[in-house]
Amino acid sequence: MSDAPFRPLETHLDAANTLKLLRDSLVGADDGELFLERARSESIVLDDGRIKNASYDASEGFGLRAVRGETAGYAHSTEISEAALKRAAETARLAIGDGGGILADPPRATNTKLYNDSDPMTDATFGVKIETLREIDAYARGLDPRVVQVSASMAASLQEIEILRPEGGITRDVRPLTRLNISIIVEQNGRRESGSAGGGGRYGLATLLPRENWEAVAKEALRVAIVNLDAIAAPAGQMDVALGSGWPGILLHEAVGHGLEGDFNRKKASAFAGLMGQQVAAKGVTVLDDGTIPDRRGSITVDDEGTASAKTTLIEDGILVGYMQDRQNARLMGVDPTGNGRRQSHAHLPMPRMTNTYMLGGEASRDDIVADVKDGIWAVGFGGGQVDITNGKFVFACTEAYKVENGKIGAPVKGATLIGDGPTAMRQIRAVGNDMALDPGMGTCGKNGQWVPVGVGQPTLLIGGLTVGGSAT
Numbered sequence: 001m002s003d004a005p006f007r008p009l010e011t012h013l014d015a016a017n018t019l020k021l022l023r024d025s026l027v028g029a030d031d032g033e034l035f036l037e038r039a040r041s042e043s044i045v046l047d048d049g050r051i052k053n054a055s056y057d058a059s060e061g062f063g064l065r066a067v068r069g070e071t072a073g074y075a076h077s078t079e080i081s082e083a084a085l086k087r088a089a090e091t092a093r094l095a096i097g098d099g100g101g102i103l104a105d106p107p108r109a110t111n112t113k114l115y116n117d118s119d120p121m122t123d124a125t126f127g128v129k130i131e132t133l134r135e136i137d138a139y140a141r142g143l144d145p146r147v148v149q150v151s152a153s154m155a156a157s158l159q160e161i162e163i164l165r166p167e168g169g170i171t172r173d174v175r176p177l178t179r180l181n182i183s184i185i186v187e188q189n190g191r192r193e194s195g196s197a198g199g200g201g202r203y204g205l206a207t208l209l210p211r212e213n214w215e216a217v218a219k220e221a222l223r224v225a226i227v228n229l230d231a232i233a234a235p236a237g238q239m240d241v242a243l244g245s246g247w248p249g250i251l252l253h254e255a256v257g258h259g260l261e262g263d264f265n266r267k268k269a270s271a272f273a274g275l276m277g278q279q280v281a282a283k284g285v286t287v288l289d290d291g292t293i294p295d296r297r298g299s300i301t302v303d304d305e306g307t308a309s310a311k312t313t314l315i316e317d318g319i320l321v322g323y324m325q326d327r328q329n330a331r332l333m334g335v336d337p338t339g340n341g342r343r344q345s346h347a348h349l350p351m352p353r354m355t356n357t358y359m360l361g362g363e364a365s366r367d368d369i370v371a372d373v374k375d376g377i378w379a380v381g382f383g384g385g386q387v388d389i390t391n392g393k394f395v396f397a398c399t400e401a402y403k404v405e406n407g408k409i410g411a412p413v414k415g416a417t418l419i420g421d422g423p424t425a426m427r428q429i430r431a432v433g434n435d436m437a438l439d440p441g442m443g444t445c446g447k448n449g450q451w452v453p454v455g456v457g458q459p460t461l462l463i464g465g466l467t468v469g470g471s472a473t
Contacts (some may be wrong), residue, residue, distance in 0.1 A: 003092055003119070003191050005160070006036075006038040006060075006160035006161075006174075007162075008036045008038075008050075008060075008062075008080050008162060008163065009162065009170070010102070010240045010267075012080040012081065013080065013081070013082060013085065016035070016080070017082060018082070018085065018442055019032070019164065019166075019168055019190040020165050021082075021085055021086065021089055022034050022089070022164060022353060023166045023416060024089070025089035025090075025092060026056035026066055026093075026096075026103065026166050026189060027062065027068055027096075027200060028068070028096050028098060028099015028100055029066050029067055029068050029096050029099070029101050029102050029103060029249070030067050030068055030069065030101035030102065030103065030288055030328075030331065031065075031101075031104045031259055031327055031328060031331070032064070032065050032066040032067050032092070032104065032166065033064075033163050033164065033165050033166075033305065033306065033341070034062060034063075034064050034085075034163070035062060035063045035064075035065070035161065035162075035163055035166040035304065035346055036060075036061075036080065036161065036162040036163070036164070036209060036346065037058070037059075037060060037061075037062070037063075037159065037160065037161050037162075037346040038058075038059070038060040038063060038159075038160045039057075039058070039059050039157065039160070039339040039345065040056075040057070040058045040059075040119075040121070040123045040155070040157065040158050041055075041056070041057045041058075041155070041157035041158075042055070042056045042057075042155065042157070043055050043155040044055070044119055044129055044130065044133060044151065044153065044154055044155075044305075044455065045152075045153040046130075046134065046136075046137055046150075046151070046152050046153070047135040047149075047151045048150070048151070049137055049150075051130065051133075052151075052263045053378075055412060056131075056281060059078065059345075059348040060078065060080060060346075060347050061076060061077055061078040061079070061080065061345075061347065062076060062077060062080055062085065062086040062088070063075070063076035063088075063343075063346040063347060063349075064076070064085065064089055064092045065349065065350075066092040066093055066096050067094060067095070067101075067176065067327075067328055068095055068096045068097065068099070068100075069101070069332075070154070070178055070328075070393050071095045072095060072328065072349060072386035073090035073091065073092035073093060073094050073096065073276075074095075074349050075087070075089075075092045075165050076088065076089035076102075076346055076348075078333070078389065079137075079439075081103045084293070086371070091112055093116075094295045094365070095159070095424040098143055099276075099311070100304070101181055102418050103166060104327065104331055106165045106167045106169050106300070106306070107305065107307040107308065107327075107337070108307075108308065109169070109171070109308075110308035112223055112292075112301055112304065112308065114202070114292065114294045114295070114299050114300070115175070115176060115295050115299070115301070115367065116160075116169045116176065116204070116295070117174035117176070117205060117310065118176065118204060118205065118369040119158050119176070119204075120156040120176040120177070120178045120204040120205050121156045121157075121158065121205070122204075123156075123204040123205040123206040123209070123407070124205055124206070124209055124380060127207070128209075129139060129209075130156060130256050130381075131426040132154075132205050133152045133153075133154065133211055134212075134213050135214075135284070136150070136152040136170070136182060137150045137152060138161040138220060139214075139215060139218055140152075140182065140184055140218045140221070143218065143219065143222050144186065144222060144226070146188050146226070146229075147153045147182065147184055147185070147186055147222065148185050148186065148187045148192070149184070149185040150182070150183070150185075151182070151183040152180075152181070152182045152183075152214075153180070153181050153347055153418065154178070154179070154180050154181075154205065154215070155179050155200075155207065156176070156178045156179075156204075156205050157177045157178075158174065158175070158176055158177075158221065159174075159175040159177070159399025160172075160173075160174050160175075161173050161174075161175075161304070163302075163304075163305070163306040164280070165306065171302055173187065173301050173302050173308035173354055175202060175300070175301075176202050176203060177200070177202055178201065178202075178203060178204065178207070178299065178451060179199065179200030179208075179297075179441065180197060180198050180199065180200060180208040180213075180214060180217060180314070181196065181197075181198030181217075181337065181442070182196065182197055182216070182217050182218050182221045182316050183195070183196040183221060184196075184221045184222050184225050186222070186226060188229050191229060191444075191473035193225050193226075193228035193229050193231070194225055194228070194315050194401075195220075195221045195222060195223065195224030195225030195226070195227070195228065195399075196221050196224065197217045197220035197221040197224065197259070197440075198217055198221075198440065199216075199217070199398045199440050199441040200297060200440075200441045200442065201248050201295045201296055201441045202295050202296065202297065202299060202424055203295050203386065206283040215313050219353065221321075223306075223307075223340045224399065225234065225398055226412060226450070227412045228400070228412060229464060230411065230412055231412040231413055231414035232411050232412070232413055232414065232472070233402075233414065233415060233470060233471045233472040234377070234403075234413035234414060234415045234416035234469075234470030234472060235377070235402065235403065235413070235416075235468060235470050235471040235472045236468060236469055236471070237282065237467070237468060238465055238466070238467050238468075238473060239375055239376040239377065239465075239466070239468055240372075240374070240375070240430075240462065240464050240466075241373075241374045241377055241378075241379060241418060241462075241463050241466045241468065242369055242370050242373050242376065242377070242378040242379070242404065242460060242461065242462050243303075243367070243458070243460065243461045243462075243463065244379065244381075244460055244461050245381030245433060245436060245437040245457075245458060245459050246433045246437040246438065247381065247382065247440070247442075247456065248379060248380060248381070248382055248437060248438070248459060248461075249357070249358055249359065249456035249457045249458035250382050250385070250396075250439070250456050251382065251385070251394065251396055251436075252287065252357065252358070252359055252444065252458055253354060253357050253387055253398075253443070253445070253456045253457070254390055254394060254419070254457065255387055255394040255420075255425060255456065256287065256315075256385045256392070256420030256422040256426060257287075257289070257314075257354050257357045257387055258270075258354075258389050258447070259271050259392055259422055259423075260272055260289075260314045260315075260320075260322075260324060260326055261351075261352040261353065261447075262323045262326065262329035262330065262333060262340075262453045263326075263329050263351060263352050265279030265323050266329050266332055266333050267412065269340050269389060269390055269396055270347040270389055270390070271389070271390065271391050271392035271421070271422060271423050272320060272423065272465070275320050276323075276375045277319065277320065277321070278320055278321055279318050279343075279427075280315060280318065280319070280320045280321065280388070280423060280426060280427070281285055281315050281318040281322075281399065281426035281427060281429065282426065282427055282428070282429040282434065283318045283319055283424060284315050284317065284318065284362050284432050285315060285318050285359065285432065285462075286315060286317060286359065286360040287313075287314045287357070287358070287359050287360075288311060288313055288314060288340075288359075288360065288401055289310065289311075289314060289324050289354055289355055289356065289357045290311040290312070290355065290356070290357075290358070291309030291311075291339055291355030291356060292308075292310065292311050292312065292338070293301065293311050293356055293375070293438075293455070296356050296438065296441065296455050297356075297441040297442070297443060297454065297455050298354070298355040298356040298357075298443065298453055298454040298455030298456075299356060300342070301342040301356060302338070302339070303326070303339045303340060303342055303350070304336070304341055304342050304343045304350045305326060305341040305350050305416060307327065307329050307332025307337045307338075307339045307341060308339055309339040309355060310338050310339040312324060312338045312339075312340070314357075314379070315319065317428075318426075318455075322338070323335075323338075323352075324338055324340040324352045324353070325337045325338045325340060325341075325352055326330070326340060326341030326342075326350050326351060326352045326400065327341055327350075328341075328363045329352055333335070334338070339355075340352045340353055340355065341353075342355075342369050342403070343452075344448065344450040344451050344452060346452055348450050351448065351450070353445065353448065353452055353454075354445060354452075354454050354457035355454060356438065356454065356456070356457070357454070357455070357456055358436065358438060358456060358458055358459075359379050359432070359434035359436070359454075359457070359459065360432075360436060360456040360459075360460075361433060361434050361435065361459040362431070362432025362433060363432070363434055363461060364431045364432060364434060364460075365433065365434060366432050366433050366435055366460040367433075368431075369431045369433055369459075369460050369461070369462045370404060370407060370409060371407035372407065372430070372462060373404040373407060373462065374403070374405070374406055374430065375405055375406075375408070376404050376468075377398075377402060377403055377404060377413060377416060377468060378401065378404050378409055379398045379399050379400075379401040379416065379418065380400050380401065380402075381398060381399035381400030382396055382398060382399060382447075383396075383397045383398070383399045383402070384396075385397065385398055387422075390422040391421055392398040392422030392423050392424075393420070393421045393422075394418070394419070394420060394421065394422065395417055395418070395419050395469075396417060396418045397415065397416075398418065400412070401413050401416045413470065413472075414463060414472050415469075415470055415471050416468055416469070417468070417469035417470070418466055418467070418468060418469075419466070419467040419468070419469055420466045420467055421432075425466060428460045428463050428464045428465055428466075429462065429463055429464075430463070430464050431461065431462040432459055432460075432461060433459035433460030433461065434459060435460055436457060436458065437457055437458075437459070438455055439455060439456050439457060440453070441455065443455055
């Protein structure tokens, strides 16, 4: 696959013929586009001192969409050719039927660039990447004699897209993405515990490879592992929970964010459906989705329909004021698209998806918030979780949490799960910290079988009356 810039309308297709074919396929449609993509990715995993996996993937293709009302016809191919495009146009057009639609206005153009468009995989040779992972392994093992296993991985990718609209406009975006992760297992008196840390963003590996960066990541992974060595069984019951800043915003993302995506609300499948303009969270709670933050993992210069990314207020001072929208749902709901039409690849339809979703900070200090917890836990790290979008009910596992009694942080606890529902939890927020932070760049969101990179964030929060699952008796 060539390293030259991706220009399929110059190298693979005749631009004039392609535009005519697209226009013919969208006669009578409400909307549609031709999405062309080239993607390359590299991943290296070192586990227990050995290279466990080293992979390089490359793909290209297109997807052609024709939209009429609530129906979208979609056809895609890994072959970018006029013959394949003609077959796709015939298939996608079946969704239009007798037509009758009025083609929606195209997205507005933007000159904004939120990240560098150079290939992040070329920042270092393969040998340098391998040697860096070996250095990480040796360094982590030398930090503490209790370290028994280390796993380190780095990944980088470059996605290049072109979007051709029937009006003739062409939108391009080049999206780098990198990530470094370190996991450490420690053992003490026959007990083993693990800790992980990492992060990345839309920049080259040169940002992640300096020693001072990965040393900090390794120390954080070790810190979490050692904390868990002393963890006691988590308590169970309904209690106050203080959530840490940054990555704990993943609970906000799952329990609230998905419920504020336009398609779920248009279909009345969200716990927040029909609540626009109403109080859905405690006063002082403001939640945004912001795809415009430079270099962040969840940021996009334009979405996968060509709409410029935006900073969208979803909840303002506790009032529901907005949803995240792609073009189809926005049109059907009579509002403007918000730059949240995202797809995993050319083989997938776009849909409303989050970018960087976070809660703004308040006025309380972290220490004051924790001091207000009489009998509960302070949760600062999260692993996996499950959410039911229809009612907002969630279950999240804590990877780092502490018992709090009379405002004092006590022993770390293991096996704690947070159980509740998003709407209720938002209304039970009693304090919002002044330490809002974004996560280090490690979020990946799944929806309808599609996965896209995202960001989360929040300040320290105090939520009253969450159910904590644990094994303490």
